[in-house]
Structures are given as C-alpha cells and as structure tokens.
Amino acid sequence: MRDSQSVFAAAKSATMQVVQAEPLNAGTPLDELVDAYIQPNSQFFVRTHGTVPTLDPETTSITIHGLIDEPWSISVGEIKQQLPYVEQVATLQCAGNRRQEMHAYKAIYGELPWGANGLSTATWGGAPLRALLERCAIQPAAKHLLGVSYDQVERHGQSFGFGGSIPLDEPMIEHALLAYTMNGEALPALHGGPLRLVIPGIVGARSIKWLRSLEFSAEPSHNYFQRRAYRLAQSNEPEAWHEAPMLHELPVNAVVCQPAPEQALAAGAITLAGYAITGGQALIERVEISFDQGQHWQTASLIDEPKLGCWSRWQAELELAAGDYECWVRATDTLGQQQPDQPAWNVKGYHHNAIQRLDLSVC
Ligand SMILES: Nc1nc2c(c(=O)[nH]1)N[C@H]1C(S)=C(S)[C@@H](COP(=O)(O)O)O[C@H]1N2
Numbered sequence: 351m352r353d354s355q356s357v358f359a360a361a362k363s364a365t366m367q368v369v370q371a372e373p374l375n376a377g378t379p380l381d382e383l384v385d386a387y388i389q390p391n392s393q394f395f396v397r398t399h400g401t402v403p404t405l406d407p408e409t410t411s412i413t414i415h416g417l418i419d420e421p422w423s424i425s426v427g428e429i430k431q432q433l434p435y436v437e438q439v440a441t442l443q444c445a446g447n448r449r450q451e452m453h454a455y456k457a458i459y460g461e462l463p464w465g466a467n468g469l470s471t472a473t474w475g476g477a478p479l480r481a482l483l484e485r486c487a488i489q490p491a492a493k494h495l496l497g498v499s500y501d502q503v504e505r506h507g508q509s510f511g512f513g514g515s516i517p518l519d520e521p522m523i524e525h526a527l528l529a530y531t532m533n534g535e536a537l538p539a540l541h542g543g544p545l546r547l548v549i550p551g552i553v554g555a556r557s558i559k560w561l562r563s564l565e566f567s568a569e570p571s572h573n574y575f576q577r578r579a580y581r582l583a584q585s586n587e588p589e590a591w592h593e594a595p596m597l598h599e600l601p602v603n604a605v606v607c608q609p610a611p612e613q614a615l616a617a618g619a620i621t622l623a624g625y626a627i628t629g630g631q632a633l634i635e636r637v638e639i640s641f642d643q644g645q646h647w648q649t650a651s652l653i654d655e656p657k658l659g660c661w662s663r664w665q666a667e668l669e670l671a672a673g674d675y676e677c678w679v680r681a682t683d684t685l686g687q688q689q690p691d692q693p694a695w696n697v698k699g700y701h702h703n704a705i706q707r708l709d710l711s712v713c
C-alpha cells in the first residue's frame with residue numbers, strides 16, 4: 351500500500367489542482383479541461399476516499415457471491431484470457447462536481463470543495479460486465495449488483511472497503527466494463543488498477559476501483575457509500591437520510607470553461623467554450639446561451655457528437671460590445687430534461703446542475 355501523494359507525484363500532471371492531498375483528490379484546471387475530448391491518464395481527475403492498494407495485475411481476484419447458485423472467484427489474469435476485450439469511451443463524473451457553486455448558494459459543511467472539474471473522459475478497455483454476468487446462475491430474487499473494493503476507507507471509527515450497487519435492470523449495464531486498460535495503458539493504480547468497474551452515465555461513485563467482490567442481492571448495498579453517502583438528503587439527521595433518494599443517473603448539466611471567470615475581455619469576437627453532459631440513456635440535444643435572464647436563448651455549437659455516457663464540448667462565437675453581461679448557459683437532453691434555474695440544495699452538495707450564470711466584463 352502506498353500513500354496517494356507519492357503515487358500522484360509519479361503519475362500526474364503538475365498542473366492538476368489538488369482539492370485534498372490525502373487521500374488524494376485532484377482535477378485538471380477548468381480552462382484546460384476542454385482542450386481535449388479525452389483526458390490523458392496524467393490529467394484525468396482523481397477521487398479517492400481511502401488508500402490506494404498495490405495489487406498484482408494478474409493474480410488479484412474478485413469473488414462473486416450472493417444470490418447465485420455457486421459462489422466463485424476469477425483472477426484478473428483469467429478475466430483477460432477468458433472474457434472478450436472491448437473498448438468504450440466514457441466520462442466519469444463525481445457527484446460533488448460544481449459543489450463550490452452550490453456552497454455559494456447555501457453553505458455545505460465537511461465536503462470537498464470541487465469546482466466544475468470533477469469529471470474526465472477516457473477510452474476504457476476490459477471485459478464487458480455482461481460477459482461476466484452471463485457466467486453466473488443468477489437467482490430470480492437478485493435485484494441489485496453490489497461491488498466492494500480492496501481499498502480501506504475510515505468513517506465513524508470503522509475501516510472498510512468502498513462499496514456501492516446498481517440495480518440489475520439498469521440498461522447502462524450493457525455498456526459497463528470490468529476495466530483493466532485506460533487510454534491504451536494498463537489501468538493506473540490511482541484509477542483503480544488492476545481492475546475497476548466503469549458504468550457510463552451513472553454517478554462516478556458506482557464505478558468502483560480496485561474491485562474485490564461482486565454480490566447479487568435483493569437490496570441495494572449496505573455499504574456506507576450507498577446507504578449514507580451519495581443520497582440527496584436535506585439534513586444529517588438519520589430520518590432525513592433514510593428517506594432520501596440514492597444517487598444514480600448523472601443529471602443534465604452545462605458548464606462554461608473558457609474564458610476563465612476573471613479574464614479581461616476585449617470588445618468584438620469572443621468565444622465561450624465548455625462542456626455538457628447528461629446521464630443514463632439520454633444524449634445532449636442542445637446547449638443554449640441567454641443574455642437576458644433566460645427570456646431569449648441562442649444555440650451554441652456542439653463540438654463533439656453526443657454519445658451515450660460521454661460529455662460533449664460546446665462553443666459559441668459571440669460579438670460583444672463593451673459592457674457588463676450576465677450570461678446563462680443551459681443544456682437540454684433527448685429526454686427533454688433541462689437544467690433548473692435554482693440549485694436543488696442538499697446537505698452533501700451533490701449533483702449540482704442549476705443553470706450557470708457567468709458575469710462577463712467586456713471593455
Ligand atoms: N474503491 C473505490 N472506488 C471508487 C472511489 C473510492 O474512493 N474507492 N471513489 C469513487 C468516486 S466518488 C468517483 S467520482 C470515481 C472517481 O474515479 P477516478 O478517481 O478514476 O476519477 O471513483 C469511484 N470509485
């Protein structure tokens with residue numbers, strides 16, 4: 351086991367913004383993020399809750415148990431040999447993305463102050479999760495697939511592996527991977543090597559790194575990160591937690607990345623650029639910009655053709671005279687989901703997707 355700092359120094363770009371040093375959490379500066387569709391491994395954001403385990407890339411195995419006829423295990427080496435290899439481009443986004451903006455609206459305590467750079471896109475490679483599920487005699491009572499990690503996370507005086515679950519009828523399982531490569535390289539330790547789940551379109555927390563076990567269950571996981579964290583609660587009272595929805599699909603969102611917030615702008619041609627993303631089986635349909643508090647909207651261009659589980663970058667070429675402007679940006683997806691005017695505040699600051707309002711000063 352290594353401390354995430356030393357792994358970080360060896361593996362990551364010097365421009366990464368560290369949100370927390372230990373355990374390591376870091377993202378690429380927002381204005382650099384949209385320079386490329388795929389983030390190199392050295393610039394992919396990192397969200398860790400505990401240790402970064404050191405695991406053998408061949409002999410490490412996952413156990414598969416619960417509501418199946420026979421529990422079994424398979425090593426990463428066997429997964430590589432016995433199951434097909436496929437590649438899939440997917441964006442991972444943390445539930446805490448844009449939390450700082452939600453905090454500005456109403457305070458959030460004790461959570462990492464993520465800006466809008468808590469996401470990245472990579473080409474993941476590995477075995478289709480479906481290929482592994484087909485090898486299991488799953489009992490009819492099984493409704494959820496639970497995962498647990500080899501890492502160690504401390505919460506409330508207990509030490510345990512990070513975990514979570516997805517419903518077995520989740521359509522995005524068809525696109526999910528047991529990933530062991532990332533952008534053509536062996537999956538780096540910081541990103542869950544030797545083996546992680548990648549579940550496109552679903553909140554990043556379900557893409558479990560350093561996968562240790564899979565379990566079939568009638569209920570969602572009882573792991574802290576399914577039952578307590580990653581729920582949309584209004585307070586930290588147990589009753590509030592109990593009732594609150596568990597996070598699942600990513601919400602529809604659009605973010606401005608360029609120009610940087612305080613950047614001086616000269617009158618004339620100005621380019622706004624950013625990203626849009628949505629969740630589940632939806633695709634981004636359009637990104638729009640308004641300069642009159644949402645009365646009129648003009649359409650921005652999508653740079654990347656929208657794909658399931660992936661972000662699309664957008665751009666708008668504007669002609670602006672000198673003056674102060676409030677610019678609103680919103681995305682709409684193919685299911686007609688659109689960003690709300692106001693944040694849906696919650697005590698942990700998850701899934702912030704209110705329309706961004708950007709002050710532009712042109713002189
Ligand atoms: N084992 C384990 N898996 C994990 C986490 C973790 O802390 N431990 N963090 C989760 C969260 S909250 C996110 S957003 C993604 C981040 O993946 P990345 O670090 O590769 O960007 O991993 C998820 N999987």
Ligand SMILES: [Mo]
Pocket residue numbers: 397443444445446554555
């Ligand atoms: Mo996350």
